[in-house]
Amino acid sequence: MGRRNLHTREQQTEMAIAAAELILVSKGLPGLTMRKVADAIGYTVGNLYLLFENQDQLLVAVNERTADAVYVALRDAIESAPAPRLQIREIAAAYIEYAMKHAARWRLMFEHSLPVGSPRPRAVELRIKRMFELVESGLAPHLPDAPEASLRLNATTLWSGVHGICVLAVTGKLRWSGTDRYRVLSDHLVDTFLAGLRAAKAPD
Amino acid sequence: MGRRNLHTREQQTEMAIAAAELILVSKGLPGLTMRKVADAIGYTVGNLYLLFENQDQLLVAVNERTADAVYVALRDAIESAPAPRLQIREIAAAYIEYAMKHAARWRLMFEHSLPVGSPRPRAVELRIKRMFELVESGLAPHLPDAPEASLRLNATTLWSGVHGICVLAVTGKLRWSGTDRYRVLSDHLVDTFLAGLRAAKAPD
DNA sequence: CGGCAATTATGAACCATGTCCATTTGGTCG
């Protein structure tokens, strides 16, 4: 067969990414082969290589999608937070909830790494950065007139912490610890961290 | 060739694990193939399957080693901490330092997951649990006469946080954030968290 | 309307890898 004109390159790319996500969810990363993706969209493997340089680049494309979805989830969480002071709690909870609900995709985003030497995918980094900015904005009310650097340090620190809960929860490494209600953990981390900030602000 | 009696099964297993670690460090996970391991120890692939059920089990064995090494690193950090009150800081810093220095092995421990349905490797879980206990003991002086459950919650929360910094640091996702001196982050997290605990203990 | 060039998709091949197992080889014991 030659040109079929059923779908444009862009459409095929869309379809491939969507199919990859589907397979990733149902079969996990080991089940995500180029051939399966090709089958799923009704094309052959060779054709897939006209859309993506290689498998890594397909995965990068999937990760971009995931990063967008996470961003949207956090954004929604902020907007529907009952009170500004509770925003951080809600962002954290939303992050963990998303990760648990879409574990395979979320893990891929953080665990997939390209061969050494290849440039880090700009798009994904950018999206993670935006995510941190969201946290900064949620943190700002708790740190009135703090310098930008301090705000950033605190956002990075707190968000790394939330991320850590996420990682351990998603990989099942928290189960034995007796605490598998992750909301308790993230709330506790956020509350204690913020209390610590207050204490530092108005000591003794 | 048949029985060569050069090495016992145990020795071969040792050699294989050591070779796997070496390859992992120099070539990364994608370069860690059964054939390369077999070559490195001077046996054939088939023989490797007399030592390990499959590749996953080899990786599990490597992970056990890593978990032990991490435990030792943390234990040392505690013992050489200048003051008990600073122990937590030192444990956290030691954890991150180990992860950065042995990134490939550390990542494998948290990112490698067995096919769905297979039992979680008891040995690795046990070792991670011991690690958390180390944190609990370091945290105890900061929470005098706290109930066991509270101690555990706090240890889990704080350690998840430290782990999060680790993950992001090791995968290079903190670089853009301007803060790539991870010691600053972990100290800040520990300090703020402990301050928050104190504030909760003696409010206003 | 017909054929031609450009484009698009194919599918068969290559190589590497995980895994298995029939066969061979070397040690051991009577």
Place this chain on the structure above:
DNA sequence: CGACCAAATGGACATGGTTCATAATTGCCG
């Protein structure tokens, strides 16, 4: 010394990533 048993081999099989010569279509030009 010979037979037996365990140990190690090596080659086979299936699957996966990647490439590329080739075939199939399309749009265009006369």
